[in-house]
Amino acid sequence: MTSTPDVPPAPPQSDPGAAEITTAFTVNGTPRTVGADTRVTLLDALRDRLGLTGTKKGCDQGACGACTVHVDGRRVLACLMLAAQCDGREVTTIEGLSREGRPHPMQDAFVRHDGFQCGYCTPGQIMSAVALLREGRAGTDEDIREFMSGNLCRCAAYPNVVAAIKDVAREGGDHAHL
Amino acid sequence: MTTTESTDVTAAQGIGTSPVRPDGTMKVRGEFAYSSDLWHEDMLWGATLRSPHPYAHITGIDISAALALPGVYAVLTHTDVPGVNRYGLEHPDQPVLAEDVVRYQGEPVAIVAADHPETARRAVAKIDVGYEVLEPVTDSEAAVAGEGPELHPGGNVVRHVPIRFGEQDVTADVVVTGRYEVGMQDQAFLGPESGLAVPAEDGGVDLFVATQWLHVDQQQIVAALGLPKDKVRLTLGGVGGAFGGREDLSIQVHACLLALHTGKPVKMVYNREESFYGHVHRHPATLYYEHGADRDGRLVYVRARMYLDGGAYASTTGAVSGNAATLGVGPYSVPNVTIDCWGTYSNNPPCGAMRGFGAVQAAFAYESQMDRLARACGLDPVEVRLRNAMSEGTRLPTGQVVDSAAPVDELLTRLRAMPLPADRSGEPDLRHLPGGVSNTTHGEGVVRGVGYAVGIKNICFSEGFDDYSTARVRLEALGGEPAATVQTAACEVGQGLVTILQQIIRTELGVEQVTTLPMDTSIGSAGSSSASRQSYMTGGAVRAAALEVRAALVEHAARILGHDRGDLSVGGGKVVSRTDGVLADLVDVLGDAAFDRTVEWRHRPTESLDPETGQGNAHVQYGFAAHRAVVDVDTELGLLKVVALDCVQDVGKALNPQAVLGQIQGGSAQGLGLAVMEEIQTEGGVIRNPSFTDYLIPTVLDMPPMRIEVLELADPHAPYGLRGVGEPPTISSTPAIVAAIRAATGLALDRVPVRPEHLTGT
Ligand code: FES
Ligand code: FES
Numbered sequence: 001m002t003s004t005p006d007v008p009p010a011p012p013q014s015d016p017g018a019a020e021i022t023t024a025f026t027v028n029g030t031p032r033t034v035g036a037d038t039r040v041t042l043l044d045a046l047r048d049r050l051g052l053t054g055t056k057k058g059c060d061q062g063a064c065g066a067c068t069v070h071v072d073g074r075r076v077l078a079c080l081m082l083a084a085q086c087d088g089r090e091v092t093t094i095e096g097l098s099r100e101g102r103p104h105p106m107q108d109a110f111v112r113h114d115g116f117q118c119g120y121c122t123p124g125q126i127m128s129a130v131a132l133l134r135e136g137r138a139g140t141d142e143d144i145r146e147f148m149s150g151n152l153c154r155c156a157a158y159p160n161v162v163a164a165i166k167d168v169a170r171e172g173g174d175h176a177h178l
Numbered sequence: 179m180t181t182t183e184s185t186d187v188t189a190a191q192g193i194g195t196s197p198v199r200p201d202g203t204m205k206v207r208g209e210f211a212y213s214s215d216l217w218h219e220d221m222l223w224g225a226t227l228r229s230p231h232p233y234a235h236i237t238g239i240d241i242s243a244a245l246a247l248p249g250v251y252a253v254l255t256h257t258d259v260p261g262v263n264r265y266g267l268e269h270p271d272q273p274v275l276a277e278d279v280v281r282y283q284g285e286p287v288a289i290v291a292a293d294h295p296e297t298a299r300r301a302v303a304k305i306d307v308g309y310e311v312l313e314p315v316t317d318s319e320a321a322v323a324g325e326g327p328e329l330h331p332g333g334n335v336v337r338h339v340p341i342r343f344g345e346q347d348v349t350a351d352v353v354v355t356g357r358y359e360v361g362m363q364d365q366a367f368l369g370p371e372s373g374l375a376v377p378a379e380d381g382g383v384d385l386f387v388a389t390q391w392l393h394v395d396q397q398q399i400v401a402a403l404g405l406p407k408d409k410v411r412l413t414l415g416g417v418g419g420a421f422g423g424r425e426d427l428s429i430q431v432h433a434c435l436l437a438l439h440t441g442k443p444v445k446m447v448y449n450r451e452e453s454f455y456g457h458v459h460r461h462p463a464t465l466y467y468e469h470g471a472d473r474d475g476r477l478v479y480v481r482a483r484m485y486l487d488g489g490a491y492a493s494t495t496g497a498v499s500g501n502a503a504t505l506g507v508g509p510y511s512v513p514n515v516t517i518d519c520w521g522t523y524s525n526n527p528p529c530g531a532m533r534g535f536g537a538v539q540a541a542f543a544y545e546s547q548m549d550r551l552a553r554a555c556g557l558d559p560v561e562v563r564l565r566n567a568m569s570e571g572t573r574l575p576t577g578q579v580v581d582s583a584a585p586v587d588e589l590l591t592r593l594r595a596m597p598l599p600a601d602r603s604g605e606p607d608l609r610h611l612p613g614g615v616s617n618t619t620h621g622e623g624v625v626r627g628v629g630y631a632v633g634i635k636n637i638c639f640s641e642g643f644d645d646y647s648t649a650r651v652r653l654e655a656l657g658g659e660p661a662a663t664v665q666t667a668a669c670e671v672g673q674g675l676v677t678i679l680q681q682i683i684r685t686e687l688g689v690e691q692v693t694t695l696p697m698d699t700s701i702g703s704a705g706s707s708s709a710s711r712q713s714y715m716t717g718g719a720v721r722a723a724a725l726e727v728r729a730a731l732v733e734h735a736a737r738i739l740g741h742d743r744g745d746l747s748v749g750g751g752k753v754v755s756r757t758d759g760v761l762a763d764l765v766d767v768l769g770d771a772a773f774d775r776t777v778e779w780r781h782r783p784t785e786s787l788d789p790e791t792g793q794g795n796a797h798v799q800y801g802f803a804a805h806r807a808v809v810d811v812d813t814e815l816g817l818l819k820v821v822a823l824d825c826v827q828d829v830g831k832a833l834n835p836q837a838v839l840g841q842i843q844g845g846s847a848q849g850l851g852l853a854v855m856e857e858i859q860t861e862g863g864v865i866r867n868p869s870f871t872d873y874l875i876p877t878v879l880d881m882p883p884m885r886i887e888v889l890e891l892a893d894p895h896a897p898y899g900l901r902g903v904g905e906p907p908t909i910s911s912t913p914a915i916v917a918a919i920r921a922a923t924g925l926a927l928d929r930v931p932v933r934p935e936h937l938t939g940t
Binding site for chain 2: 037047051052053054055056057058059060061063064066093094095097098103107108110111112114116117118119120121122123126142145146148149150151152153154155156157158159160161162
């Protein structure tokens, strides 16, 4: 009851307004189709249509970073992208970071370094952090801070977020993992 | 009940260590269910129609067009509230749904349930409400003067707290005065208000919600629904931060009403804009201070008048005013004090709890005053504070004598001894300068300042409140291992309480395996996750229950093993004799037995304040923190960068050192936010900036590296000697930063947040 659904929620009964469009894309390695209003964001499609609630909505306006996911390997704000724009593309969310049940090293590092308190920003922080390593921008603390500055944390667990990312960067990043 | 003396048994990952959070793995995997993630087959979505006006009479509500919309299941107004259409933490003065008047912009007027969130939103837009708009009341001082229309029966003063201590008409050689303002800060927790109400077969409802205090929610919900307590059951949904903003009701009654009305589960989630209207904020304040001292800077008297704008409904305005007044001189020993603090009603957004709760507003003023006094006496700012620092044994303005460590002088001297950051030299890295990579300066026009501040906060609930927590601890053998279970209704809001409760059990029972049951109302109240009180209160309750379990276990072991009870202890999963060493495995001694104890635990009682003089032993415990800020200011553009923010705090005993550091970093950041960026700006009661693009909170770039020192001077009255941690760092951070900006610029800066235009004079 208090858990998230393990089956995708049924599509809502009525959704007045604009045209429906079917989007076929890959989510965490699995082909998925979503039939939805053309105006539905990737964030709402993930959370409400596919039951992938790991991606968080903090503002729905591109200002907080809680909704960060990867589209074709690049970090994007899922609240600023329409689901329809993802047709034929590959989306990775926090739920898709682990491999064969093994958490991503960044996920481990966030736990080890206590890189969060309430944890609401954490999926977005981790998705940003993983992309950051891939972008080759985790060279110094200053770089990490600059390129993580789109991810707000109201609990201000920032020092531990930076420490976690640094730790993974030192270990050679996530190349072995992905 | 008093705390029994500590224990000789320890376990790995007990208190004093920093084990990883038990909920951490789920949080990093995106599997932790926040209240906004909950889902139920067949559920409906709720939405709220809010008043666009800060003050208006409602002349009529027409819901017919909204009801006619396909997919809409219910449109409810105040006539559909079956119980008492009033709630509130201190005074039930706030309607669940507005009747004939709205008193703030964003006040809920009607609620809708529909099969799709978009449908619900459209139905809300189709509700036709007639308003006769009135001139909003927005001035606290006018309210105290008795001017303007009464917003509530009895007038617009929620509470007046006078403090009369020592002589009232003394004079002093050095007098400094000031008028200070604190803007309205928002908790801005990242996870919006949300929850899921599920109607039950017994005619009741189960509510899963992100909150700070399940039982006080329950109490207010049952009154509004007109249901007995056992028909409304609450379970904590995952909480995405709280900071005080979840102490008042938001979706709770509305979601239950819709669920009961439609017979279907109803989910409600606020968006960010609605969240700015949907919870109380930190009271904006105007404070007038006069400090009198001798020529050596020793305080002779402090006189203050404080006006806290509580907005449209009382919420916790009374208690916030009590804190501002009783802590109004700060952590100093002052022989003569005259304070009047008023919490008032207005048509501004309702204000209530936020981290620091009344102490924040006062601290900005009294610490600004201490700097003024230092200047007037030609003293160093730290020196003037040291000369007046309170200590154990000091009599506070309430007459209460501080009866545990109050190391204000030690905090300051340690802080002063910390190394300062290096001066800028050579070609600076843009990222270290005000304006950052916007490339607004290469160092020209940039000046640096250093500022100090120290603050005081009461820990736990004060003024005679019956403050308690309930905990259940069970010990049994499961799968060949001794296993403990802990149950409380205490809300984990991110502070790490679930970790600490497990640590306490490990320490007291010497078992590794500890399960925390979901937090719900099937057990007694734990009180609020606020006032920095949960480690103290629910930690105290869990410890007391664990000690009872241990006593019963030792009794049982003595019987089975034929050994003297007084010689036995438990630890490391063994039953140990002090004389003969390990006697048996705990799991064997337990056998099929289970030890299960529930304890209701209280801190020592406090007193209410005398209504005329403000005298009384009102507080349980005090927490202290001090900050030193180093700030670079670009005086031409008014941009600034906090270069360093160092902190020393006494925590009595660090139950979890890593969590303590996290609280200090987080609290300091929120203080930084209030100092230089965060304010809900209102104009005639209308919020101008309800979004994260216009209400800015500190990013990782805004937070400087922090040096932190943690003192552990045990409070003999508290469990393990601990002192509440969460709020003190929020209090001194703000005035330290502003002091540094003043030191850099020479400006008076009597208002927070400090904005660029305050620095450039434009
Ligand atoms: S929810 Fe997308 S940036 Fe905030
Ligand atoms: S951990 Fe709470 S918002 Fe980042």
